Amino acid sequence: QVQLVESGGGLVQPGGSLRLSCAASGRIFSIAAMGWYRQAPGKQRELVATMTNGGRTNYADSVKGRFTISRDNAKNTVYLQMNGLKPEDTAVYYCNAVSPGKGYWGQGAQVTVSS
Numbered sequence: 001q002v003q004l005v006e007s008g009g010g011l012v013q014p015g016g017s018l019r020l021s022c023a024a025s026g027r028i029f030s031i032a033a034m035g036w037y038r039q040a041p042g043k044q045r046e047l048v049a050t051m052t053n054g055g056r057t058n059y060a061d062s063v064k065g066r067f068t069i070s071r072d073n074a075k076n077t078v079y080l081q082m083n084g085l086k087p088e089d090t091a092v093y094y095c096n097a098v099s100p101g102k103g104y105w106g107q108g109a110q111v112t113v114s115s
Contacts, residue, residue: 002026002104004095009109012085020080020109022095030099034071034078038091038111045094049080063089085113 008020024031035050035058049069050058057069066084071077078095090113095106 002028002031002097002099002102004097004104004106006093006095006106006109009093009111011112011114013115014086014113016085016113017081017083018085018111019082020093020095020111022078022080022106024076024078024097027099028076030102031097032100033098035096035098036069036078036080036093037096038089038093039108040088040091043091048093050096051078082111085111087113089113 003025004022006020006022008018010018012018033050033052036048037045038048039045048060048063049067051069051071068081070079091111092108093111094108097104
């Protein structure tokens with residue numbers, strides 16, 4: 001099993017920045033990729049950004065150039081740096097980890113972008 005604990009959500013004004021963190025524990029050696037997804041009220045969960053163990057990244061078109069995913073292997077933590085936040089970025093952000101045949105989710109972190 002893999003456990004994921006997120007932190008760093010909150011309320012920010014449009015144009016502001018936030019950084020989300022996701023600390024992984026448990027069978028971390030089995031993780032092949034980690035990433036972030038989000039779900040806004042009344043909408044389906046969508047991919048935001050992912051990163052493989054090899055460092056390959058993938059971003060949703062809506063966040064390219066504004067969000068950056070990174071990881072600190074020594075701390076078993078993945079980050080999502082969010083700059084230039086817009087009201088439409090408001091959502092619950094979920095950390096995800098993938099290992100062969102299994103997927104894991106964090107509890108979610110609320111991000112609200114509002115003036």
